[in-house]
Amino acid sequence: MKRRTLIGTLLAGCMLLAVNPTFAQKAAKKEIGLQLYSVREEIAKNPNFDQILQKIAALGYTGVEAAGYKDGKLYNLSPEEFKAKVEKAGMKVLSSHATKTLSAQELASGDFSESLKWWDECIATHKAAGMKYIVTPWMEVPKTLKDLETQCRYLDAVGAKCREQGILYGYHNHAHEFKKVEDQVMYDYMLEHTNPENVFFEMDVYWAVIGDVSPVDYFNKYSGRFRALHIKDHREIGQSGMVGFDAIFNNVQTAGLKYLFVELEETNNDIYTGLEQSIDYLKKAPFVKNSYSK
Numbered sequence: 001m002k003r004r005t006l007i008g009t010l011l012a013g014c015m016l017l018a019v020n021p022t023f024a025q026k027a028a029k030k031e032i033g034l035q036l037y038s039v040r041e042e043i044a045k046n047p048n049f050d051q052i053l054q055k056i057a058a059l060g061y062t063g064v065e066a067a068g069y070k071d072g073k074l075y076n077l078s079p080e081e082f083k084a085k086v087e088k089a090g091m092k093v094l095s096s097h098a099t100k101t102l103s104a105q106e107l108a109s110g111d112f113s114e115s116l117k118w119w120d121e122c123i124a125t126h127k128a129a130g131m132k133y134i135v136t137p138w139m140e141v142p143k144t145l146k147d148l149e150t151q152c153r154y155l156d157a158v159g160a161k162c163r164e165q166g167i168l169y170g171y172h173n174h175a176h177e178f179k180k181v182e183d184q185v186m187y188d189y190m191l192e193h194t195n196p197e198n199v200f201f202e203m204d205v206y207w208a209v210i211g212d213v214s215p216v217d218y219f220n221k222y223s224g225r226f227r228a229l230h231i232k233d234h235r236e237i238g239q240s241g242m243v244g245f246d247a248i249f250n251n252v253q254t255a256g257l258k259y260l261f262v263e264l265e266e267t268n269n270d271i272y273t274g275l276e277q278s279i280d281y282l283k284k285a286p287f288v289k290n291s292y293s294k
Contacts, residue, residue: 031260033063033261038265039052049077050088061279072125099136100122107150107151112157133167133259135169135172136158136172145181152189172202196225202229205248215248216251220251220254229248229259231260232264233278236274249287
């Protein structure tokens with residue numbers, strides 16, 4: 001190519017980017033994580049974990065949230081092995097669901113010091129795996145407000161232990177958290193009785209809708225508390241019309257969002273087709289930004 005032609009081509013390209021900046025952004029990949037609970041059946045029947053991760057990455061997912069912690073291992077792998085496999089597939093290790101449920105005796109006494117010991121190995125494992133977040137995925141509806149207050153103190157204490165090791169700790173909801181314990185809405189009480197420095201909330205937007213509440217209302221009322229979201233629908237994302245994803249994503253800055261995770265509990269098709277349809281919906285959605293972590 002002649003020098004004059006080359007210069008002209010470069011100038012034309014620069015002008016195109018200046019006039020249409022979105023042209024430069026089309027190649028950018030959206031940061032969309034996957035909660036690995038979505039592929040639990042595949043993991044159970046396929047011993048080749050690398051193959052599963054590679055399939056997920058090939059669909060465009062950029063990070064993972066684990067759901068397989070037990071006794072110092074993640075999916076029966078050392079934390080270093082787990083991290084290496086995820087990164088080999090081209091994704092990031094971001095988050096993990098794990099918890100130690102309080103016993104009836106601990107709830108009755110209000111002393112959860114024994115359960116706190118369990119977290120030492122759990123936190124060390126997740127730190128070695130390079131996790132940013134550990135999230136408690138479930139809590140039964142407490143029978144009394146006193147029990148709920150104990151649970152909140154427990155969450156705070158776990159969060160403080162995580163923070164000391166450079167990990168942030170959160171809580172993931174289902175629909176039952178929007179029920180009342182005595183005269184208090186459980187979820188609201190949890191938000192109001194945990195320290196934002198110790199506990200964030202990973203809102204599952206589908207379960208919030210099933211709980212008959214508006215995610216956006218919670219974003220506005222408790223701004224900044226929702227560092228992570230589970231983007232979920234009845235089955236494949238965007239197909240049921242039940243969840244107002246446009247309104248949710250238009251308000252995630254208020255929520256405090258840093259990372260989003262697709263989770264599919266059921267699909268109309270095979271799981272990989274469902275995962276592909278779900279991420280394609282988010283890739284094409286103009287209201288979903290490329291990144292919220294920066």
